[in-house]
Amino acid sequence: MIWGGQALRIFDDRLSASLSQIRNAKEALDHNIKQDEGQQHIELLQEYMTVLEGFEKHFSSLSNVQVRIQLKIKHVIGLRDGASHFQYFYLHVLNTRAIDLNTANSA
Amino acid sequence: MVSAFAYVWHPDALDTFDNYFGTTSHFADTRDTLWTSTITISHWKLLKSSQPKDPSNRFHESEINAGRKDGKFPPEKVARSGKILEERSSSFVITGDVNGYNWICSIWSSLTNPEAIKEDIDRLPRILNLFIHKQATGRCLIFLIILGHICGKLASEYIGILKHLDSVVELGVRRFT
Numbered sequence: 001m002i003w004g005g006q007a008l009r010i011f012d013d014r015l016s017a018s019l020s021q022i023r024n025a026k027e028a029l030d031h032n033i034k035q036d037e038g039q040q041h042i043e044l045l046q047e048y049m050t051v052l053e054g055f056e057k058h059f060s061s062l063s064n065v066q067v068r069i070q071l072k073i074k075h076v077i078g079l080r081d082g083a084s085h086f087q088y089f090y091l092h093v094l095n096t097r098a099i100d101l102n103t104a105n106s107a
Numbered sequence: 108m109v110s111a112f113a114y115v116w117h118p119d120a121l122d123t124f125d126n127y128f129g130t131t132s133h134f135a136d137t138r139d140t141l142w143t144s145t146i147t148i149s150h151w152k153l154l155k156s157s158q159p160k161d162p163s164n165r166f167h168e169s170e171i172n173a174g175r176k177d178g179k180f181p182p183e184k185v186a187r188s189g190k191i192l193e194e195r196s197s198s199f200v201i202t203g204d205v206n207g208y209n210w211i212c213s214i215w216s217s218l219t220n221p222e223a224i225k226e227d228i229d230r231l232p233r234i235l236n237l238f239i240h241k242q243a244t245g246r247c248l249i250f251l252i253i254l255g256h257i258c259g260k261l262a263s264e265y266i267g268i269l270k271h272l273d274s275v276v277e278l279g280v281r282r283f284t
Contacts, residue, residue, distance in 0.1 A: 003181060004276035011151075014132075015265065018148045021134040025146050025254060028136040029247040036207075036243040044244070047237055051248045055255035061262040068269060 005076035012069045019066060022059060117213045123147060123200040127215050130194060138205050144250050145200040150261055152195045152217055153180065153268050168195070168217075180268075181275050190271060197257050201250055207243035214253065218260035227256045 033048065113121050119141060126133050126147040134146045156179065168175045180192035197218050203210025214224070231249055238245030 004272060007181070007272060011265070011268070014149060014151075018132045018150065018261070021132040021146060021148065022254065022258060025134045025136070025144075026251070028134070029144075029251055032136070032247045033244045036241055036247075044238060044241065047234060048244070048248065051234070051251055055251045055258075058255040058259035058262070062258045062265075065262050065265045065269070069265075072269070 002080070005073060005080070008069055008073045008076065012066065012073060015062075015066050015069065019063060022062070026055070026059070112213060117200070117202070117211050119143065119202040119211070120145065120200040120213055123198050123213070124215070127196045127198040129196065140205070141202060142205045142207065142210070142246075143200065143202045144246075145198070145202075146254060147196050147198040148257065148261065149194070149196050150218075150264065151192050151268060152264060153271060154191045154193055156189050156191045180271070192268070197261070199250075199253055199257060201246060203246070207246040210246060212249070212253070214257075216257060216260075218257060218264055223260070224253075224256055227252050 109124060113124055120143075122135075122143075123145040126145070129147070130149050132147060132149045136144045154177075175194050177191050177193035180190050195217050197214075197216035199212070199214045199216070201210050201212045230252065234248055234252075235242075235245045238248065
């Protein structure tokens with residue numbers, strides 16, 4: 001589980017960097033298109049919107065993968081914390097029983 | 108192959124080819140005497156460990172010739188799964204004149220292949236025709252189409268890696284049985 005969590009964090013970091021560069025690319029290209037005023041005609045505008053929608057669809061699928069990775073990381077953290085709490089609780093119970101036995105014996 | 112690109116086919120894209128062999132993602136769009144739009148995305152590829160590696164293959168990338176690191180996934184101390192995770196990149200660059208009239212495009216990626224990208228490539232002439240009087244816009248749209256294709260393929264690759272990870276670690280499959 002620890003290994004799985006570490007692997008997920010590495011994937012998250014790398015994918016996060018990739019998504020950031022892809023977003024930068026999209027913004028830069030949008031800026032270039034607006035400067036070129038390349039959408040003034042209705043047919044050109046429609047084509048621009050079609051291309052943009054196609055791109056957003058693929059980009060969303062990649063963003064969703066990152067969301068999945070981050071949810072899994074949270075899940076791993078939850079499991080790890082749960083295991084730690086259980087371990088603490090178990091040790092606490094053992095200690096309590098040990099004290100009770102000692103008390104009983106001395107009585 | 109790399110030399111052919113660097114010296115003959117696409118010498119203006121040398122920086123991109125250099126980024127391709129790195130481990131970081133990078134985007135740049137510069138427009139002075141030459142208009143260069145380039146993106147490199149760093150990722151992994153899941154391979155079967157039994158897959159033969161053929162050094163004579165001109166597309167073969169290894170630690171020796173390309174600095175590509177790989178490792179068993181998961182490590183053997185966790186489980187034996189017969190898979191390897193290899194560091195890879197996907198790069199895509201368009202260079203040409205500042206008005207977007209004449210340009211060259213190179214795509215370096217193990218995420219896709221000619222058959223997979225054919226449908227998107229076939230759309231390009233129609234778009235370039237449509238934007239014949241706004242060629243800078245046409246060029247930008249081409250970049251978005253190909254970048255979208257790479258994003259889709261990258262998503263599929265990561266989903267495959269996550270599925271494999273789930274099968275080994277069984278995260279979220281069963282908590283109590």
